[in-house]
Amino acid sequence: xxxxxxxxxxxxxxxxxxxxxxxxxxxxxxxxxxxxxxxxxxxxxxxxxxxxxxxxxxxxxxxxxxxxxxxxxxxxxxxxxxxxxxxxxxxxxxxxxxxxxxxxxxxxxxxxxxxxxxxxxxxxxxxxxxxxxxxxxxxxxxxxxxxxxxxxxxxxxxxxxxxxxxxxxxxxxxxxxxxxxxxxxxxxxxxxxxxxxxxxxxxxxxxxxxxxxxxxxxxxxxxxxxxxxxxxxxxxxxxxxxxxxxxxxxxxxxxxxxxxxxxxxxxxxxxxxxxxxxxxxxxxxxxxxxxxxxxxxxxxxxxxxxxxxxxxxxxxxxxxxxxxxxxxxxxxxxxxxxxxxxxxxxxxxxxxxxxxxxxxxxxxxxxxxxxxxxxxxxxxxxxxxxxxxxxxxxxxxxxxxxxxxxxxxxxxxxxxxxxxxxxxxxxxxxxxxxxxxxxxxxxxxxxxxxxxxxxxxxxxxxxxxxxxxxxxxxxxxxxxxxxxxxxxxxxxxxxxxxxxxxxxxxxxxxxxxxxxxxxxxxxxxxx
Amino acid sequence: xxxxxxxxxxxxxxxxxxxxxxxxxxxxxxxxxxxxxxxxxxxxxxxxxxxxxxxxxxxxxxxxxxxxxxxxxxxxxxxxxxxxxxxxxxxxxxxxxxxxxxxxxxxxxxxxxxxxxxxxxxxxxxxxxxxxxxxxxxxxxxxxxxxxxxxxxxxxxxxxxxxxxxxxxxxxxxxxxxxxxxxxxxxxxxxxxxxxxxxxxxxxxxxxxxxxxxxxxxxxxxxxxxxxxxxxxxxxxxxxxxxxxxxxxxxxxxxxxxxxxxxxxxxxxxxxxxxxxxxxxxxxxxxxxxxxxxxxxxxxxxxxxxxxxxxxxxxxxxxxxxxxxxxxxxxx
Numbered sequence: 001x002x003x004x005x006x007x008x009x010x011x012x013x014x015x016x017x018x019x020x021x022x023x024x025x026x027x028x029x030x031x032x033x034x035x036x037x038x039x040x041x042x043x044x045x046x047x048x049x050x051x052x053x054x055x056x057x058x059x060x061x062x063x064x065x066x067x068x069x070x071x072x073x074x075x076x077x078x079x080x081x082x083x084x085x086x087x088x089x090x091x092x093x094x095x096x097x098x099x100x101x102x103x104x105x106x107x108x109x110x111x112x113x114x115x116x117x118x119x120x121x122x123x124x125x126x127x128x129x130x131x132x133x134x135x136x137x138x139x140x141x142x143x144x145x146x147x148x149x150x151x152x153x154x155x156x157x158x159x160x161x162x163x164x165x166x167x168x169x170x171x172x173x174x175x176x177x178x179x180x181x182x183x184x185x186x187x188x189x190x191x192x193x194x195x196x197x198x199x200x201x202x203x204x205x206x207x208x209x210x211x212x213x214x215x216x217x218x219x220x221x222x223x224x225x226x227x228x229x230x231x232x233x234x235x236x237x238x239x240x241x242x243x244x245x246x247x248x249x250x251x252x253x254x255x256x257x258x259x260x261x262x263x264x265x266x267x268x269x270x271x272x273x274x275x276x277x278x279x280x281x282x283x284x285x286x287x288x289x290x291x292x293x294x295x296x297x298x299x300x301x302x303x304x305x306x307x308x309x310x311x312x313x314x315x316x317x318x319x320x321x322x323x324x325x326x327x328x329x330x331x332x333x334x335x336x337x338x339x340x341x342x343x344x345x346x347x348x349x350x351x352x353x354x355x356x357x358x359x360x361x362x363x364x365x366x367x368x369x370x371x372x373x374x375x376x377x378x379x380x381x382x383x384x385x386x387x388x389x390x391x392x393x394x395x396x397x398x399x400x401x402x403x404x405x406x407x408x409x410x411x412x413x414x415x416x417x418x419x420x421x422x423x424x425x426x427x428x429x430x431x432x433x434x435x436x437x438x439x440x441x442x443x444x445x446x447x448x449x450x451x452x453x454x455x456x457x458x459x460x461x462x463x464x465x466x467x468x469x470x471x472x473x474x475x476x477x478x479x480x481x482x483x484x485x486x487x488x489x490x491x492x493x494x495x496x497x498x499x500x501x502x503x504x505x506x507x508x509x510x511x512x513x514x515x516x517x518x519x520x521x522x523x524x525x526x527x
Numbered sequence: 528x529x530x531x532x533x534x535x536x537x538x539x540x541x542x543x544x545x546x547x548x549x550x551x552x553x554x555x556x557x558x559x560x561x562x563x564x565x566x567x568x569x570x571x572x573x574x575x576x577x578x579x580x581x582x583x584x585x586x587x588x589x590x591x592x593x594x595x596x597x598x599x600x601x602x603x604x605x606x607x608x609x610x611x612x613x614x615x616x617x618x619x620x621x622x623x624x625x626x627x628x629x630x631x632x633x634x635x636x637x638x639x640x641x642x643x644x645x646x647x648x649x650x651x652x653x654x655x656x657x658x659x660x661x662x663x664x665x666x667x668x669x670x671x672x673x674x675x676x677x678x679x680x681x682x683x684x685x686x687x688x689x690x691x692x693x694x695x696x697x698x699x700x701x702x703x704x705x706x707x708x709x710x711x712x713x714x715x716x717x718x719x720x721x722x723x724x725x726x727x728x729x730x731x732x733x734x735x736x737x738x739x740x741x742x743x744x745x746x747x748x749x750x751x752x753x754x755x756x757x758x759x760x761x762x763x764x765x766x767x768x769x770x771x772x773x774x775x776x777x778x779x780x781x782x783x784x785x786x787x788x789x790x791x792x793x794x795x796x797x798x799x800x801x802x803x804x805x806x807x808x809x810x811x812x813x814x815x816x817x818x819x820x821x822x823x824x825x826x827x828x829x830x831x832x833x834x835x836x837x838x839x840x841x842x843x844x845x846x847x848x849x850x851x852x853x854x855x856x857x858x859x
Contacts, residue, residue, distance in 0.1 A: 036813075038608040045608070046566040119580055119610055121564035126573055178610045199710075200609075201620060201805030202700050225699055227803045228813075231675055232698050239682035239697045404818050408558035425568055435568065442571030 027220035029523060032233045032242035036226035038121075040187055040198060041178040042161040043114050046122040048423075051159070052517035053224065056206055057097075058161035058189030061088055061107065062154050066513040066522075068270060068334060068427025070154055074102065074162055074190060080470050083149045088157075090140040094213045096164040097194040103139040109165035109175070111144075116174035127156040151470040155426045164188045192217045192521045201226065206520070217521040224520075237262065237503055244504035246518040250320050250377055256503050263526075265502045266322065267512025271423040272329050272432065273375055275368075275385070275493040277302055278416045280453035286367035286416030290360070296416065296452075300358040302490035306344050307351040308392040309385065315496050318380050322501055326494035328483055329422070329432035334514070336429025336479030341487070351392040363393025369415035370398060371406035376498055382419045385495075410451050421498070422449065427514065429479040433463050437486045454491040532839065539835035543828050547598070550824045551591050559583070560607050560818035581607055594824070603828070604821035608814070613825035617807055622709045623700055624799070624806030628791040630713060630722055631729035636784060639734040643741025644776075648768065650746065658738060665735025674728040674801035681724060696721050698803040725802040729795060733787050740783055744776035751775075778848050785841035793830045 035049040042054035063073035075088040094102040111134060114124040130153065133145040144153060163175075167188035170176045176186035187195045192214065193206035204224040208217055225242060227233040230249040234256070236242045248256055256262045278284045279302075282294040295301045311325035324331060327343035355363060366389070370382035379400045386396035401409065410418055424431040439455040440447035446460075447453075459482050466478035486492065500516045504523070511522045554560070561578050569577075578584050582593065597604065603613045646655040682697035701718030703710035712718030748754065749772065757767050796808035803809070807826060814822040846852045 039610060041610075044610060045564070046569070047564075119605060121561070121577055121581075121607055121610075122566040122569055123573060123577065126566075126569050182609075182611065199805065200616075201623075201803075201809060225803065227698055228809075229800050229803065232678065232801055232803055235675070235678045235683055235697045239678070239686070239694060241682070241697050241699070402557075402816070404558035404560075404563050404816070407562035411559070411562060425566075431568070445570035445572070448569070448571055448574075 029219040029222045030242040031224050032227040032236050032245040034247040041181040043117050043124045044120050044178045054161050056193045056520050057191045059191050060161050061157045068514045078154050084146045086153050087143045094190050095211050097188045100166050104136045104142045106162050106165045107142050108134050110162045113174050127159045149468045218524050222520040248503045253320050261506050263504050263506050265510040265512045266499050268331050269498045269500045269516045270514045271421050271498045273421045273495045275419050276452035278452050284416040290364050298358045300354045304351040304354040306493050307347045308388050310346040322499040323496040326496050331497045338480045365395045367397045367399050369418035370400050371403045372400040374403045375421040437491045459485040535839045543831045546827050546831050547824050554820045555587050563817045603825040606822045607819045613821040620807045620810045631726040632788045634730035635734035635737050639737030640741050643738040644745050647742040647745025662735040662738040666732045670797045677724045725798050725804050728798050744779050748772050748775045789834045789837040
């Protein structure tokens, strides 16, 4: 009896609590993230989750628009004074969140801080190491000097988000430490939102910066919640706990697309999913039955493997249409891509013919390595590729591993063929060419992720020249030629570009971006 | 008694050392933490610099000895990913897990013991039979499925189908109140709403276990002589059940509850992941996937210590509850 009464009281109290707790959140936006940032220090960890959070509160000299073209941000213009000096003219009248003015001193402080952050798992020095000197011409003009021609310096500056010298200075060599910034001390930028609080694992809260120099964001308060489990993320959107989520799982996309209370926004990303082939060792570890020969060194074999791939089928069936077949390492019209890039059509007969010509009429066996859960549907795509290759006679087995194991094996050259992805952070062609197909050269920073060790001296020369060419049009042509050489030589097999999807409740719009960032200021109520 | 406690604590230290060595070896075999952390675009030189800074270029036994040396003064290293001291991260996340675990176990006990006793007192009734059947479901259904079903039901489906049905939050933790430096959320109304679904998920499996245990213990105690004598003396049924039976079944229930509480605190990973509950379990799984060794080692050391302590408390409680038991220094 008592229990029943208590139960009734509880139910009533519950519904009151819910009703009272339901905020009139007209200007509040809740975003469900798929990965939590590891730190709020914008110079600590160069990783998408961290970068996209930083972009809400901080700005760099140069920004990238949704297609990753360069746009003025805290710098209104920039030009090369000579081959090794870039001059940036800074924007006037910009104030930090604490009211202090933005000047060239803050730029100097920020650039110098990048090298001083200790224990950074992915330091930002990769963007600042080319700079050998900074000259402050006047409070609104900065000159950056490099040792060698650095045509991509403006692109590098996109990653350097400006901290306030006044707020972020401190006793430590790097000023405010990463730990202090994580607590919000000194976390002062010029961006459209300012920091309110962060409880790790739970939520990050920011509020509108009313003194922002640019267009005012639509939201007074934004709450970022990490919902790493994909099913929970979708449930969070459907239940109204969050208003927008990133990376909904592919299997739920058709259902979300047909749900009338949900809107999807999509954007072609800069992430290419590709297959790398071992073109260095002989015999190669994953091909045991060719008597010690490495068939992948023969261009005809690589061409045959590319012809065997039915990219359209993979895009339609595995990616549910949320991908675009690729013929190059970046989608057109990003910088350095060709308008007429051919996309290989599947041709089983031709593939078999090429294999016979190369001396493998009965094909051979190969093991394809893939991570499981790193890229969208990576293991499923690999399984499909295995079936497609087996169809032309190349009997393929999959070796799918958890990402840390996959990377370890890949870095130890244990795979003859592996599936991986690459997101071109700079939004232009030199990035993937340099990482994926340039001959590996650790001192020069070339071919860092070229674990198939493909080597094409002609392409290397073109790429090196492009990296020295400051003139935009000349560089574009050189990059187009370099990528053409790599693609026609089948140094790497591009599969498809991921299409990033954002799902949000009806009444919101999102401008999707090629760099896959989820930025609160790009979310707007539907007109 | 004192010797017993000291002995237990020494055993704890041994286990902690073995645990840390295993974790070091294990993560070393799995892969290179730097590969998981560093941006793909970093150059080889940058990669080597990070490896050197994190101390990963030294041979594994040297890394382990450095770790032991620092651990003896309480420094378990900084998380590779977050840059903050690993112990501090764990202690930051601990109140959330403790809160969830204690509330879940409380639900389980408050519901499980009465239901189990009822099933034990009237075993052939319809009520008892349905309780037992449902309890089988309780511990057979996987936690992640139960969690997701509860979310779909209470956060999405029911509020949609039945107008006016209160919508429960599907993830995260509610607003917290600072008590003695601990942030606890069960003191706020919103906090309770957030706690309900994850606590229910955990309580289901544990409650089922407690129901079956209570039933078995009740069935065992009921035919005992002292119960028969109490009935013969004319004591009320309420007193017999409420005092004589309950006190005697308290021992196995307390033991199992204590052990299960330890399990829940240490390994509520799945529930915390499903509900994005910012607890230690979620921190652990994220750290494992990123090969964030300092956090994994620190977590396991803390858990080992905590579980040993819990077992010790359960044993002491056992001796308190059951006057027939004496904790011997040479026993066990």
